[in-house]
Structures are given as C-alpha cells and as structure tokens.
Amino acid sequence: MEAIVAEERERQHHVVADRLQEFLHTNARGVETTVPPDVGSLVHEVHPRRLLADLTLPTAVLGACTELLEEQRRVDVLRAHALEPRHRVLLSGPPGNGKTSLAAALAGELAVPMLVVRYDAVIGSFLGETAARLARMFDYVRTRRCVLFFDEFDTLGKERGDEHETREVKRIVSSLLLNIDALPSHAVVITATNHPELLDRAVWRRFQLRLNLPPPVGRDINRFLDAFEQQQGVTVGGPVKKSVRSVLAGHSFSEIEEFLLDAQRRLVLSGGATTVDEILKARVKQWRLRGATVTADNQ
Ligand SMILES: Nc1ncnc2c1ncn2[C@@H]1O[C@H](COP(=O)(O)OP(=O)(O)O)[C@@H](O)[C@H]1O
Numbered sequence: 124m125e126a127i128v129a130e131e132r133e134r135q136h137h138v139v140a141d142r143l144q145e146f147l148h149t150n151a152r153g154v155e156t157t158v159p160p161d162v163g164s165l166v167h168e169v170h171p172r173r174l175l176a177d178l179t180l181p182t183a184v185l186g187a188c189t190e191l192l193e194e195q196r197r198v199d200v201l202r203a204h205a206l207e208p209r210h211r212v213l214l215s216g217p218p219g220n221g222k223t224s225l226a227a228a229l230a231g232e233l234a235v236p237m238l239v240v241r242y243d244a245v246i247g248s249f250l251g252e253t254a255a256r257l258a259r260m261f262d263y264v265r266t267r268r269c270v271l272f273f274d275e276f277d278t279l280g281k282e283r284g285d286e287h288e289t290r291e292v293k294r295i296v297s298s299l300l301l302n303i304d305a306l307p308s309h310a311v312v313i314t315a316t317n318h319p320e321l322l323d324r325a326v327w328r329r330f331q332l333r334l335n336l337p338p339p340v341g342r343d344i345n346r347f348l349d350a351f352e353q354q355q356g357v358t359v360g361g362p363v364k365k366s367v368r369s370v371l372a373g374h375s376f377s378e379i380e381e382f383l384l385d386a387q388r389r390l391v392l393s394g395g396a397t398t399v400d401e402i403l404k405a406r407v408k409q410w411r412l413r414g415a416t417v418t419a420d421n422q
C-alpha cells in the first residue's frame with residue numbers, strides 16, 4: 124500500500140495519494156503513530172482524551188462542532204455526493220476560556236492526534252529555511268488524519284499593512300495560508316487567537332467555522348459550584364455562593380477552576396477542622412486582594 128502511495132505521488136496524483144494514505148491511517152487507528160524526528164522538532168504531538176462534553180460551550184459553538192464532527196465521521200456519505208467535510212476552524216476569545224481545550228476535544232472526539240505547531244522551531248532567520256520547514260511540516264501533515272493546531276495565530280497572521288514588517292514575514296504568512304488551503308479535508312486545521320481584530324480578512328475568510336468562546340456567565344459559575352459540592356460531598360451556603368459568584372464574575376473558566384482548586388486544597392489540608400463556607404469565604408477575601416494588584420488582562 125505504501126508503495127502504491129509513493130507511486131501515485133510520483134505521477135503527481137496527489138489527490139489519489141492523499142486518499143490512499145488517509146485510508147491507511149484510518150485503518151491504523153488506535154495504533155499510536157509518532158511523528159518522524161525531522162517533523163517532530165516542528166510540531167508537538169499530543170493525544171487528547173478530552174471530549175466535547177467535558178467543556179462548557181455556548182449552544183451555537185457546540186452545535187457547529189457537532190456538525191463538523193459528523194461531517195468528518197461520515198465523510199464517505201459526503202463524498203458519494205462529491206462533497207468534502209469542513210476542516211478549517213478559527214477559535215477566538217479571551218485567554219482561559221477553552222480555545223486550546225476545544226481543539227484538543229475535537230481531536231479527542233475524532234480519535235486523532237493533535238499536532239501543535241511550534242513557531243519558534245518553524246520560523247528561522249532566513250526565508251528559505253522557513254519555507255523548507257513549512258513544506259516539510261505540511262508534506263507530513265497531509266498524509267495523516269490529525270488536528271493541526273496553530274495557537275496565538277495573530278502573532279503570525281496579523282494585519283499586513285505595517286510598513287516596518289519585512290517582505291519576508293509577509294511571504295511566510297502567505298505561504299502558510301496557501302499551505303493551509305491546500306490541505307486535504309482529513310487534516311483538521313484549528314487556529315486560535317485572543318485578538319481576532321488583528322487578523323486581516325484574507326486570513327479569517329479562509330476558515331469555514333469561526334467560533335467565539337466567551338467568558339463564563341453566572342449560570343456557568345453555578346454549575347462549577349454544583350460540581351464542586353458534589354465532588355467534595357459538601358453543601359455551600361447561599362450567601363457564600365453569592366459572594367463566590369460575585370468575586371468570579373468577569374473571570375475566565377480557567378480562573379474559576381483555579382479558585383475551586385485552591386478551595387479544594389484548603390479543604391483537604393484542614394481535614395474537616397474548617398467548614399467549607401469558612402474556606403470559601405477566606406478564598407473570596409484573598410481573591411479580592413489579588414484582584415487589587417493584578418489587572419484583568421494579566422495574561
Ligand atoms: N469552556 C470551558 N469549559 C470548561 N472548562 C474550561 C473552559 N475553558 C477553559 N476551561 C478550563 O481552563 C483551562 C484553560 O483553558 P484553555 O483551553 O487553555 O484556554 P485558552 O486556550 O482559551 O487560553 C482548561 O484546561 C480547562 O480546564
């Protein structure tokens with residue numbers, strides 16, 4: 124089979140070769156394929172176990188992701204009608220609200236590895252060098268089912284009007300975008316940015332799904348508190364819950380988690396000597412102080 128793929132590539136039959144290779148990897152599912160060393164330095168490979176249900180997502184985002192997963196899973200049905208599944212996703216939203224987690228969960232749901240692009244390793248001081256590395260990375264990525272993850276994409280693809288930006292950088296970004304366009308649909312490209320306004324239209328237009336992950340609302344905080352009560356086997360008083368909600372308002376999902384983990388640590392170490400309400404009240408007090416010294420956009 125590998126020989127046939129090589130032969131088809133030699134004949135420049137890339138579409139056929141991609142399909143065959145995809146088939147190979149589909150059958151090899153469950154067997155952990157590892158990135159070869161020359162590509163391994165350019166991407167970081169992870170095998171997420173997380174699923175969509177582990178995240179709190181806006182209904183519209185969950186719906187869009189469910190559609191994407193169905194298209195990817197039922198690709199044969201689509202192809203029978205000359206259609207391809209969608210596979211280019213742009214995630215935006217402030218830090219700590221699930222961009223990386225969602226990319227991982229999509230990989231987890233598809234049971235494919237997530238390849239996180241390492242810009243430090245890909246971008247060299249010379250254009251030729253960078254172009255060669257990009258080519259190496261994409262040549263590999265197109266051969267396998269995976270989620271290719273570009274984090275903080277704005278640092279690369281930001282508005283290209285800046286005079287001081289060298290022509291080289293522009294060319295790298297263009298080449299990157301062309302490469303993304305050329306990827307077969309079994310390679311799901313997910314890019315994340317905290318600053319979607321910095322991306323020019325040429326960039327975001329390419330992404331078939333553009334999903335925003337907002338910070339939690341009161342209802343989400345309640346859900347985390349309910350889960351906390353259940354996991355710890357405790358009951359938190361109404362007034363304490365209220366002050367927890369108020370101190371966490373405007374913070375990210377990741378900070379809610381951090382807050383409750385802090386509480387959990389105190390709970391464990393107190394060994395029952397302190398009530399959960401006392402512990403949470405002390406946490407709230409500490410977070411208020413913390414809020415006074417750290418600005419909201421400290422990340
Ligand atoms: N929407 C969410 N639902 C549940 N947990 C979340 C959510 N967003 C973030 N978290 C928690 O916060 C942590 C950090 O989030 P992360 O995905 O790294 O955010 P981002 O990539 O947007 O900065 C996650 O590992 C997860 O535990």
Ligand SMILES: [Mg+2]
Pocket residue numbers: 222223224274315
């Ligand atoms: Mg992230």
